Amino acid sequence: MGFISNDIIIEKYLRKDMLPTIFCTGCGIGSVMNYALRAIHDLNIDMNETVFVSGIGCSSRVPGYIYSDGLHSLHGRAIAYATGVKLANPKLKVIVFTGDGDCGAIGGNHFLHAIRRNVDITVISINNFIYGMTGGQVAPTTPLNSKTTTTPYGNIEYPIDLSMMAKVIGAPYVARWTTAHPVQCISSIKKALQKTGFSFVEVLAPCPTSYGRLNKMGNTLDMTKHFKESTINIKLYEKMLADGKTTDKMVIGELVDIEKEDFNTKYNKFCGELK
Amino acid sequence: MIHVNTNYCKGCLLCVEYCPKKVYVKSEKLSKKGVFPPEVKFPENCIKCHLCELMCPDFAIIVEDKDDK
Structure with a gap:
């Protein structure tokens, strides 16, 4: 599998006047943006019919760099806006960039109900385990005993697992990778973009400035x-489970890949029946 | 040819770590941005796998497929 050169990505998909990006040294969000744009390039998606939606946070600055229509919306409401865009004009491809706080805490309910409705949007959640932009406060995904600026002696709350939550509510496509798995991540984003229905890709990204520094x-x-x-x-985890072993490690990979009728198709069918 | 855009680079050095052929080394000179960017020390070793471009979070590296000989 050959990869294209970055100059194609910069020329075709990025607003050059906005570069260099605002992200800190070593932040994983730029990588995730690169992976998503490469997936879009491989699938030949028309940028004139694509809308990028985001909320508030570090990860939500991504649509500002992409040369396409974008929506930088209210905190946590990215998925709600995306649902509106998709229902108003079903031809558009809607891609949501969201962070762990935006998606899991403030926008938690929108996340649950967009999965329940099975709206045809792609959500790329960049999980860095902390509220990076506001100075490193504890987030709902912060692991137990991790230090943040609001939990200086360690976090005592159990974290939520966004991918498992999406899986349980019934999203047709759920995958989780880290920025250390670029090839797998690109192929997962490609599959998510091709899927009809709510597709969720969670990417674990390093935040060396807040999370890395506080946790040494x-x-x-x-x-x-x-x-x-x-x-x-x-795959390894399932083998381990079959052997009766358990592990504390985080499970990554394609967690769900099923076919399910999406909201727009159902709605059109329903309207046809009424006529 | 490998171009490193020192204006975009923030000196995370992921490229130095992840290059399978160890083409890059950490530069000893500070860039305009005040960081130590990667330096293309062994360009002849490059196999054009584009992994450095993929790992770079700042779109700072461009590897040209064609060699201008």
């Missing part, structure tokens, strides 16, 4: 190494 995890190199060590592929 070192720079982005150490953090990406840590991601590789502390995650386990779902």
Whole structure:
């Protein structure tokens, strides 16, 4: 599998006057943006018929760099806006960039109900385990005993697992990767973009400035190494479960890939029946 | 040819770590942005896998497929 050169991505998809990006040194959000744009390039998606939607947060700055229509909406309401865009004009491809706080805490209900309705949108959630932009407060995905500026002696709350939540409510496509798995991540985003229905890709990204510094995890190199060590592929995990072993590691991979009728199709059918 | 845009680079050095052929080394000179960017030390070793471009979060590296000989 050959990869294209970055100059095609910069020329075709990015607003050059906005570069360099605002993200900190070693932040994973730029990588995720790169992966998403490469997936879009491989699928030949028309940028004139694509809308990028985001809420508030570090990850939500992504649509500002992409040369396409974008919507930088209220905190946590990215998925609600995306639902509106998709229902108003079903021809558009709607891609949501959201963070863990935006998607899991403030916008938690929108996330649940967009999955329940099965609206045909693609949500790329960049999970860095912390509220990075506002100074490193505890987020709902912060692991137990992690230090943040609001939990200086360690976090005592259990974290939520966004991918497992999406799986349980019944999203047709759920995948989780880290920025240390670029090839798998691109192929998962491609599958998510092709899927009709709510598709969710969670990417674990390093935040060396807030999370890494407070937890003494070192720079982005150490953090990406840590991601590789502390995650386990779902195929290996299922084998381990079959052998009766358990593990504390985070499960990554394609968690769900099923076919399910989406909201727009159902709505059109319903309207046809009424006529 | 490998171009490193020192204006975009923030010096995370993911490219130095993830290059399978160790083409890059950390530069000893500070860039305009005040960081140590990667330096293309062994361009002849490059196999054009584009992994450095993929890992770079700042779109700072461009690897040209064609060699201008």
